[in-house]
Amino acid sequence: MNHLIRRATSATVLRRPLQPLLRHTLMTLPAFSLEGKTCVVTGAGRGLGKEFLTAFAKSGARGACIDIALKNSQSSIKHITEHVQSTTSHTPELRAYACDVASEKQVQDTWESIVSDFGQVDVLVTAAGIVENFEAEKYPFDRWKKMLDVNLNGSFLFAKEAGKYWLDHGLKGNLILVSSMSSMVCVRPQKQAAYNASKAAVSLMGRSLATEWGSKGIRVNSLCPGYMKTDLIIDLLEHEGNHIEANWVKDIPMGRLAHPSELQGTIVWMASDASSYLNGSDIVSFLCPL
Template sequence: MPPYVSRTALLRNGLAAASRIGRRYAHGASRTLPIFSLEGKTCVVTGASQGLGTQILAAFALSGAKGAIVDLSQESADSTAADLKKEVKDAGLPEPKIKAYECDTSSEEMVTKTWDQIVKEFKRVDVLVTNAGVAGGTAAEEYDFKDWQKILDVNVNGTFLFARAAGNHMIEQKIPGSIIMIGSMSGSIVNKPQKQSAYNASKAAVNHMMRSFATEWGEHGIRVNALSPGYIKTAKTQGDEMEELSKQWVDMIPLHRIATPEEFRGTVVWMASDASSYLTGSDIVVDGGYTAW
């Protein structure tokens, strides 16, 4: 029969063993940071010539990726490409391959043509971020149907068209890719005091589309997730009306401030990289705590 061992001795022995294991891993295991690398990957970002989209592609380029900027304006996309190359070069890293493409994401014909050009240029696509989107605020009873339709065309149909193109490409090429749909906290809550039923409905549709695609494409190793920001300070959110609204929003945000686009860089790199290899079908809400109340 084994001799009695006190709890104190067991605890002391356990801590000693844990310390030995910790030292072994500290010196012999891979560090965490390499799995966040996007080295050699091609990332496509729609609506990438300003605001959040630009910051997403900048984060990818600084993490070693090549990139395609997709935007309504070729001139704006070209200017952003030049700025991103300079930022990466100024960081002491090799200048990345970044190409700009003009495309109306709500047009099936233009999306197909643009996607084919990207694949021809880059050979493969590993990551897609569907960031292109529009907003609008009108009382529901006064909403003009054409305005309603435009928001759904860009936010929902544009997301679908690019995600479908990426899904087909990744399945055919057996690429275990990552598709990130830019949703919004408005996809799961109703903001106040502004009235934006079309935008809310479009982002709710994006979230459920994401979950549907994730379940269908998981067997191909393709991960599909949504990044849902809260309020972000961009050029689009400037102006007297937005300034007044933002004062009300801040009171409802636990962190008591509006986010800057740069603050989403780390989250989106994690979602695109192998660091989130078991993440799919998830809506990652980054809102400063707004929806936690």
């Protein structure tokens, strides 16, 4: 009898691991879902903006893809749609727009078109930006002004339209400004006073807007990436020399540059109700100990 009991027990133990595997489904907090939300991303034709729009589409959101060239927006949407369809059964609703973020008129017209097309906007991410290196004493003033025009003024113009829209309609909007670790530290060896100044201004602008609009239910936060292998950085390394990357890595605790896709989870958290009490914050992907 004992022999039979042992055999039956062994058979049961062998079967048990199979049951959870057959019944298991992927689970996460429902608050992370972006279903039913419309997310607008500037600079979404490439780089981090494209990664952010991809993350939103994979999380169920509708999205507006903004780039200075319409063909870039259209190409980005095609790539994102194919990627989402290959990994899920979902076909995202995405629309392409061309806009120079430094032009107040173009920003106003683009925002009006997006609201008309989608009916409502819930999240705005200002990812449009440029970077270049000049020694401060040799910096052409027109280049300095262009840096601030795109990185700072472009972020403000879209933030202004979004804030006015949300306030006028009594909506609880969510503004995410893409800043940089360069808003907090001076990186090396590249000389980029204008870029650092523009991103520092973006971060403080974000905290200012969070203070102004927070009581109205509008959240404003900044995402401050460290060294990422974006198109901008790849172009920079090709121009300045790939040896710079090895110098950067020495100051990175994780010992490598990040891939842009590694911020997808962060941006979804910031855009979703899972971060409902996050306001006036700088989310830093890593900070070089300089």
